Amino acid sequence: MDACISGWAMQHGEVVVIEDIDEDERIPHEAYRPTFVRSLVMVPVRQDDPVAAIGAYWAHRHRPAPEVVRALRRIANSAAVAMTNIALVNSLSAALEEAERAKDAVILAMASLAETxxxxxxxxxxxxxxxxxxxxxxxxxxxxxxxxxxxxxxxxxxxxxxxxxxxxxxxxxxxxxxxxxxxxxxxxxxxxxxxxxxxxxxxxxxxxxxxxxxxxxxxxxxxxxxxxxxxxxxxxxxxxxxxxxxxxxxxxxxxxxxxxxxxxxxxxxxxxxxxxxxxxxxxxxxxxxxxxxxxxxxxxxxxxxxxxxxxx
Structure with a gap:
């Protein structure tokens, strides 16, 4: 989680806005030094129990505008909702499959009663x-x-x-x-x-x-x-x-x-x-x-x- 700034954002559940990576102690400089990145914004997907992060990067020193941060928040929130919905659909599908198996078992039990x-x-x-x-x-x-x-x-x-x-x-x-x-x-x-x-x-x-x-x-x-x-x-x-x-x-x-x-x-x-x-x-x-x-x-x-x- 400490190998990149997305890990820090997920670990702390906070939005990270960095104008200059060379001046921010949260940055693992060895990881970022070979890259083009000089400024960034990183938003965790879900504030509680984050599962991912979404970011924007600049190749020069830059102060991200508030609307950029808000846009990334909206994207992260949409991603969180989508992931939650996927989890719910998967859970529902599993429940339906279990109900179908139970129905099949009941049918076989009823039929076996008649046959025996x-x-x-x-x-x-x-x-x-x-x-x-x-x-x-x-x-x-x-x-x-x-x-x-x-x-x-x-x-x-x-x-x-x-x-x-x-x-x-x-x-x-x-x-x-x-x-x-x-x-x-x-x-x-x-x-x-x-x-x-x-x-x-x-x-x-x-x-x-x-x-x-x-x-x-x-x-x-x-x-x-x-x-x-x-x-x-x-x-x-x-x-x-x-x-x-x-x-x-x-x-x-x-x-x-x-x-x-x-x-x-x-x-x-x-x-x-x-x-x-x-x-x-x-x-x-x-x-x-x-x-x-x-x-x-x-x-x-x-x-x-x-x-x-x-x-x-």
């Missing part, structure tokens, strides 16, 4: 959201749905996907935990989870005083991922492109994972067997264009299943 009631694992949630993302990315890379799959939407799809089965929290344990296949009445009750999921997320929207892109997509996925391309799905019997793209994407992700995962009432299929089943539902259960994308990127589904295998 159905004898599934938290890894099912992670797998399906990764399947959905790579399928959506694959579609976009092939020029499909480009207007619907920008970067922001891909991120929202990934984050909202874990809530696809949140409606299962409203299904009785006697049905969710049944070790065998469901009878007709039980199946009808189970199918209500899609509508229950829509209602739950719609309630969240009302409590928050409005919707958001995240909640809209989460609601779409929860409500429509059991619809079928041929119109024989549930809960509304939507067909073709009347099914939101988010639901069509999740339909493939959810079914693939169910096929390759062991259940109390069935063994797990191999990856190749599951791919064959999905391919066989092209134009029936699934959007044919998305099935074509799935066929090309199916190895990535296998990699995701291995990466987030149950028990890991």
């Amino acid at each position: 009631r159905d004898n599934e694992t938290a890894n099912h949630v992670r797998r399906t959201q990764h399947y959905l993302r790579v399928l959506a990315e694959g579609a976009r890379e092939r020029g499909l749905f480009a207007g619907e799959l920008d970067d922001a939407t891909l991120d929202l799809l990934f984050k909202s996907a874990p809530l696809h089965d949140i409606g299962k929290v409203g299904i009785p344990d006697s049905i969710l935990l049944k070790p065998g296949r469901l009878d007709e009445d039980e199946r009808a009750t189970m199918q209500t989870h899609a509508e229950l999921g829509r209602i739950a997320i719609a309630d969240a929207e009302r409590h928050l005083g409005g919707s958001s892109s995240f909640l809209r997509l989460a609601k779409e996925i929860a409500h429509t991922h059991h619809e079928r391309w041929d119109g024989t799905g549930y809960p509304r019997g939507l067909a073709g492109q009347d099914i939101p793209l988010s639901g069509r994407l999740m339909a493939i992700a959810d079914v693939y994972d169910a096929l390759v995962t062991k259940r109390v009432y069935k063994e797990a299929m191999t990856h190749d067997e599951a791919v064959a089943v999905v391919m066989g539902e092209r134009g029936r259960q699934f959007d044919p264009r998305l099935v074509d994308v799935f066929r090309e990127i199916a190895p990535r589904f296998g990699e995701i299943h291995a990466r987030f295998a149950d028990g890991q």
Whole structure:
């Protein structure tokens, strides 16, 4: 701080006005002698806890006019305000990032609660959201749905996907935990989870005083991922492109994972067997264009299943 006059101004929090550096004891003469400087004004940026200094220099003996000092003060004050604002923005950004991480953790916790009631694992949630993302990315890379799959939407799809089965929290344990296949009445009750999921997320929207892109997509996925391309799905019997793209994407992700995962009432299929089943539902259960994308990127589904295998 003593190596130059700016350090002195910062250390003392004072404006320094020097008409002749050779006559001022505050000047470290060895540092300034080789330079052109003969007179100067130095103003600390912030009087309390200065972080920098702003100065003006003259090559000859000079008495700086008061308006020059005032101008430098204004510049220093503006710099101080700018630096404070930058610090506030950085602090706010960090807080927002922390809030976003907390929101993601809550979403995963809620989704995991719904899945574990159905004898599934938290890894099912992670797998399906990764399947959905790579399928959506694959579609976009092939020029499909480009207007619907920008970067922001891909991120929202990934984050909202874990809530696809949140409606299962409203299904009785006697049905969710049944070790065998469901009878007709039980199946009808189970199918209500899609509508229950829509209602739950719609309630969240009302409590928050409005919707958001995240909640809209989460609601779409929860409500429509059991619809079928041929119109024989549930809960509304939507067909073709009347099914939101988010639901069509999740339909493939959810079914693939169910096929390759062991259940109390069935063994797990191999990856190749599951791919064959999905391919066989092209134009029936699934959007044919998305099935074509799935066929090309199916190895990535296998990699995701291995990466987030149950028990890991």
